[in-house]
Amino acid sequence: MKCSMAVQTEVTLQNIGYVSDLGPHMKVAWAGFEKNWICAVHTVIRKSDMGHIWAKRSDLSHFSLQLFNDYLIPLPHFAANRPKSLLVYINPYGGKQRGKRIYEQKVAPLFHRACISADVIVTEHANHARDHLKTEASLEKYDGVVCVGGDGMFSEILHGLVTRVQTDHGVDQNQPDAELVPCSLRIGIIPAGSTDCICFATVGVNDPVTSALHIIIGDSQPVDVCSVHHKDIFLRYSVSLLGYGFYGDLLTDSERKRWLGPARYDLSGLKTFLSHNYYEGTISFLPAEDAVGSPRDKLQCRSGEKPDKDGSGWNVMRGKFIAINAANMSCACPRSPKGLSPSAHLADGTLDLILVRKCSRLDFFRHLLRHINTDDQFDHSFVEVHRVRMFHFQPLYQESISLDDLNETPKKTGCSPMCPAPTACSYNTIYSSWTCDGEILPHAAIQVSVQCQLIRLFARGIEEQ
Ligand SMILES: Nc1ncnc2c1ncn2[C@@H]1O[C@H](COP(=O)(O)OP(=O)(O)OP(=O)(O)O)[C@@H](O)[C@H]1O
Ligand SMILES: CCCCCCCCCCCCC/C=C/[C@@H](O)[C@H](CO)NC(=O)CCCCC
Numbered sequence: 001m002k003c004s005m006a007v008q009t010e011v012t013l014q015n016i017g018y019v020s021d022l023g024p025h026m027k028v029a030w031a032g033f034e035k036n037w038i039c040a041v042h043t044v045i046r047k048s049d050m051g052h053i054w055a056k057r058s059d060l061s062h063f064s065l066q067l068f069n070d071y072l073i074p075l076p077h078f079a080a081n082r083p084k085s086l087l088v089y090i091n092p093y094g095g096k097q098r099g100k101r102i103y104e105q106k107v108a109p110l111f112h113r114a115c116i117s118a119d120v121i122v123t124e125h126a127n128h129a130r131d132h133l134k135t136e137a138s139l140e141k142y143d144g145v146v147c148v149g150g151d152g153m154f155s156e157i158l159h160g161l162v163t164r165v166q167t168d169h170g171v172d173q174n175q176p177d178a179e180l181v182p183c184s185l186r187i188g189i190i191p192a193g194s195t196d197c198i199c200f201a202t203v204g205v206n207d208p209v210t211s212a213l214h215i216i217i218g219d220s221q222p223v224d225v226c227s228v229h230h231k232d233i234f235l236r237y238s239v240s241l242l243g244y245g246f247y248g249d250l251l252t253d254s255e256r257k258r259w260l261g262p263a264r265y266d267l268s269g270l271k272t273f274l275s276h277n278y279y280e281g282t283i284s285f286l287p288a289e290d291a292v293g294s295p296r297d298k299l300q301c302r303s304g305e306k307p308d309k310d311g312s313g314w315n316v317m318r319g320k321f322i323a324i325n326a327a328n329m330s331c332a333c334p335r336s337p338k339g340l341s342p343s344a345h346l347a348d349g350t351l352d353l354i355l356v357r358k359c360s361r362l363d364f365f366r367h368l369l370r371h372i373n374t375d376d377q378f379d380h381s382f383v384e385v386h387r388v389r390m391f392h393f394q395p396l397y398q399e400s401i402s403l404d405d406l407n408e409t410p411k412k413t414g415c416s417p418m419c420p421a422p423t424a425c426s427y428n429t430i431y432s433s434w435t436c437d438g439e440i441l442p443h444a445a446i447q448v449s450v451q452c453q454l455i456r457l458f459a460r461g462i463e464e465q
């Protein structure tokens with residue numbers, strides 16, 4: 001692979017082929033002198049380094065920009081961290097099934113131009129990437145792992161990588177209080193899924209080229225990971241949303257409608273909203289009293305800081321909940337650009353626990369609506385939010401069945417259904433389940449704890465607006 005010498009070029013609006021956000025404070029421009037990619041010229045510029053110049057597109061026409069032919073500017077503070085060798089997993093079936101094309105057309109040419117070698121694996125089945133990472137991949141050859149797909153695919157990479165590192169270090173993931181070993185390999189996300197909330201909440205935009213450039217320049221964003229256990233048995237890791245009730249039901253329903261693509265969430269969202277179920281249980285949590293900020297401080301996450309010490313004392317609440325949402329990050333996504341918990345931090349060792357208690361359908365609608373407008377979604381009498389380091393949930397009923405059984409013939413238990421109209425109540429409305437980054441957990445009773453900065457992404461968080 002050849003990287004040619006830098007050649008300084010004048011650029012005007014006419015020959016800038018594309019200008020894209022690299023997070024709110026970064027821009028990328030490249031000039032297509034020909035339509036041919038090989039002749040294209042790339043540069044990545046930090047907006048703050050460029051003063052006002054990038055503030056308005058029209059300014060570009062007067063701007064002489066230093067561009068380097070066939071060479072990505074090795075800005076000094078990026079150079080040392082730039083990856084040279086990557087392991088790429090592509091889910092060809094995520095989102096609108098465009099992962100392979102996105103990688104080949106938009107990302108691979110940039111990696112080539114930046115002299116990055118990439119070993120590409122197009123997955124052949126679910127859990128292919130996870131299992132390959134867990135046992136087979138020669139990780140010592142790589143500087144990072146790239147996930148081309150959605151949040152579900154990211155979850156595979158997360159589980160493969162974290163499990164591999166713990167196995168290599170002899171850490172037992174079944175111990176809820178085990179000190180997990182952080183992963184040294186960074187993970188890059190090329191968004192090609194349906195929600196892509198992990199990419200959106202850590203980069204600020206779902207754009208494959210922007211993500212590719214974060215990888216190329218070697219950005220690094222630590223991210224907390226939640227570990228989820230049931231009766232001291234490890235279930236899963238989560239980085240975005242653990243949701244019981246509304247989001248658990250929505251996800252369960254949407255999995256049956258995968259053929260609809262991303263639109264499945266709209267249909268299942270409407271259906272779940274109309275069913276208006278609530279569920280009774282006990283939530284116990286350890287507040288992060290010494291955490292940086294609070295869920296309602298309206299300070300959006302920059303990059304996250306590590307807290308000094310754990311908070312003290314568990315809080316216990318029993319109630320009837322429409323939704324229990326544990327947001328380890330803002331969960332911003334194109335559907336809700338500020339997310340479920342706009343001030344949640346990426347790397348502070350806490351998550352925001354949002355409890356939506358039983359309320360009228362109209363009130364719940366008002367609450368949902370506030371995820372897409374500027375009003376405060378926590379400013380309702382039936383909503384509370386806590387910044388926590390750990391939480392446990394115990395549903396009212398005794399959990400003696402697994403999710404698989406839930407899809408079979410109903411079995412009666414001694415507990416009463418928690419649905420508003422018992423006559424219309426079906427078996428499924430008695431129970432909800434947790435969605436864990438879009439995957440359904442097999443148990444409702446869970447213990448969750450936040451593992452501070454367990455992984456790092458090729459990203460930089462969302463910079464100050
Ligand atoms: N080759 C494959 N065939 C079938 N399923 C796969 C394959 N590779 C990965 N998967 C699974 O596909 C599921 C969905 O993929 P992905 O997350 O990429 O897209 P999505 O669900 O549309 O997007 P999002 O998770 O952002 O809503 C993942 O849980 C992953 O395990
Ligand atoms: C009246 C209009 C009200 C509109 C309300 C919109 C509220 C949207 C909040 C979106 C929160 C997304 C949280 C992300 C969760 C991901 O881990 C998961 C995996 O991709 N996706 C979903 O659960 C998919 C979730 C899909 C939600 C629609």
Ligand SMILES: [Ca+2]
Nearest residue numbers: 328345346350
């Ligand atoms: Ca966090």
